[in-house]
Amino acid sequence: MKRDMRKYILRKLVELIFTLLFVTLLSFLLMRLSSVDPATAYAKRMIGNPTAEQIEKIRIQLGFDKPLLVQYGRWVWDLLHFDLGVSLANGHDxxxxxxxxxxxxxxxxxxxxxxxxxxxxxxxxxxxxxxxxxxxxxxxxxxxxxxxxxxxxxxxxxxxxxxxxxxxxxxxxxxxxxxxxxxxxxxxxxxxxxxxxxxxxxxxxxxxxxxxxxxxxxxxxxxxxxxxxxxxxxxxxxxxxxxxxxxxxxxxxxxxxxxxxxxxxxxxxxxxxxxxxxxxxxxxxxxxxxxxxxxxxxxxxxxxxxxxxxxxx
Known part of the structure; x- marks a missing residue:
């Protein structure tokens, strides 16, 4: 019975990992499909009336110019190291x-x-x-x-x-x-x-x-x-x-x-x-x-x- 319970818990943990990967990847995809550019929103909040060059510079600085899978891979890697980054709105951890x-x-x-x-x-x-x-x-x-x-x-x-x-x-x-x-x-x-x-x-x-x-x-x-x-x-x-x-x-x-x-x-x-x-x-x-x-x-x-x-x- 203990072996069956261990197998059951292990299967549930695997399901948990795949569920989290799917949900977080979907979050990245929806952010990419949104009509609002996060780099533009951040630039307007920080500068007020940014130019196209300033927005592009911020996009590169924040890594938003990278492909979606690259951004997601970096985020997962940071998550495994307990690093979720810094808020773009207030600068808090x-x-x-x-x-x-x-x-x-x-x-x-x-x-x-x-x-x-x-x-x-x-x-x-x-x-x-x-x-x-x-x-x-x-x-x-x-x-x-x-x-x-x-x-x-x-x-x-x-x-x-x-x-x-x-x-x-x-x-x-x-x-x-x-x-x-x-x-x-x-x-x-x-x-x-x-x-x-x-x-x-x-x-x-x-x-x-x-x-x-x-x-x-x-x-x-x-x-x-x-x-x-x-x-x-x-x-x-x-x-x-x-x-x-x-x-x-x-x-x-x-x-x-x-x-x-x-x-x-x-x-x-x-x-x-x-x-x-x-x-x-x-x-x-x-x-x-x-x-x-x-x-x-x-x-x-x-x-x-x-x-x-x-x-x-």
């Missing part, structure tokens, strides 16, 4: 800016994940224990509504109401941990609305299994069956998909952070795309793809472990 911004995004996503788990577990378990069908239908209706509303629209409405109309939260300068709660809620609404009906269905399925019938005959209460049998079995099947959703939440945070003016990873990406800051853009694409891929690998490993456990059982 790329590693420094990412190390400052990325933890903020991880904090938001972590809070969003906690919010989702608490909401999913509490609402699903309460709905399961209630003997009436109307509350369960109401929960499913609200979940459909939560899935249907885009996160960026929800964040805009949330900010307009609580910040502009009620002045309960700040519109700008959100750098404290408490300020991460609002974007975390906006990010977590979709996942909470998506997985709550799934867990409710899984609990209902477990309650109709043969072991549940025999457990009731032995006198076990519904609450004990829920906590000790139904919930662990039902949740186990949803864990891999939930881990994948964390990776999607990281991507979703890129837009939400801009709306709430939080200087996180997503806020960084938006600003540097507008500035045509190629060293920062390539690094940000790499780390975002790495985070999403790692979440998917974790989900696959959990799924594989669950499958092995069921196979052994």
């Amino acid at each position: 790329v590693w420094t800016d990412i190390a400052t911004a990325f933890p903020k995004t991880l904090g938001i996503v972590a809070l969003a994940s906690i919010f989702q788990v608490v909401f999913i577990v509490i609402v699903s378990c309460i709905a399961f224990l209630l003997p009436w069908k109307l509350p369960k239908k109401a929960v499913r209706l609200l979940c459909i509504l939560g899935v249907s509303i885009p996160s960026f629209y929800l964040a805009t409405v949330y900010l307009d109401y609580f910040a502009v109309q009620k002045s309960l939260i700040s519109v700008a300068g959100n750098t404290t941990l408490l300020s991460y709660i609002s974007p975390a809620i906006c990010i977590g609404v979709f996942g909470a609305s998506f997985y709550t009906p799934l867990l409710m269905d899984a609990l209902e399925h477990e309650s109709n299994e043969d072991y549940a019938f025999y457990a009731r005959c032995r006198g076990l209460s519904e609450k004990r069956l829920l906590l000790c049998h139904f919930f662990p079995r039902a949740a186990m099947g949803l864990v891999p998909n939930f881990l994948q959703s964390i990776g999607l939440a990281l991507a979703n945070a890129t837009v939400i952070e801009s709306i709430f003016s939080i200087p996180g990873f997503g806020y960084l990406i938006v600003n540097h795309v507008l500035d045509r800051d190629t060293p920062m853009i390539h690094a940000e694409v790499f780390f975002l793809a790495l985070a999403i891929a790692l979440c998917n690998i974790a989900a696959d490993l959990v799924q594989w472990a669950i499958g092995r456990k069921k196979g052994v059982a």
Whole structure:
């Protein structure tokens, strides 16, 4: 079994490497196909009204005159040596800016994940224990509504109401941990609305299994069956998909952070795309793809472990 696990992990690592190579190469290709020349954008930002000779000199200085594969090869070589270059917009080291911004995004996503788990577990378990069908239908209706509303629209409405109309939260300068709660809620609404009906269905399925019938005959209460049998079995099947959703939440945070003016990873990406800051853009694409891929690998490993456990059982 250990050998099978090592082979499985090795295969996933190979997939991770090829995924990162493909995504980063695609980033270079899209930058090349863009109508905005990064050398021109940099020259205008530094000089103001540059001549064609000055732009060409900057293009050669930055290496943008080289073929695409040569630029990509140099970038990969520097990446292997932990050198991501310097930002063209502010002159900061790329590693420094990412190390400052990325933890903020991880904090938001972590809070969003906690919010989702608490909401999913509490609402699903309460709905399961209630003997009436109307509350369960109401929960499913609200979940459909939560899935249907885009996160960026929800964040805009949330900010307009609580910040502009009620002045309960700040519109700008959100750098404290408490300020991460609002974007975390906006990010977590979709996942909470998506997985709550799934867990409710899984609990209902477990309650109709043969072991549940025999457990009731032995006198076990519904609450004990829920906590000790139904919930662990039902949740186990949803864990891999939930881990994948964390990776999607990281991507979703890129837009939400801009709306709430939080200087996180997503806020960084938006600003540097507008500035045509190629060293920062390539690094940000790499780390975002790495985070999403790692979440998917974790989900696959959990799924594989669950499958092995069921196979052994």
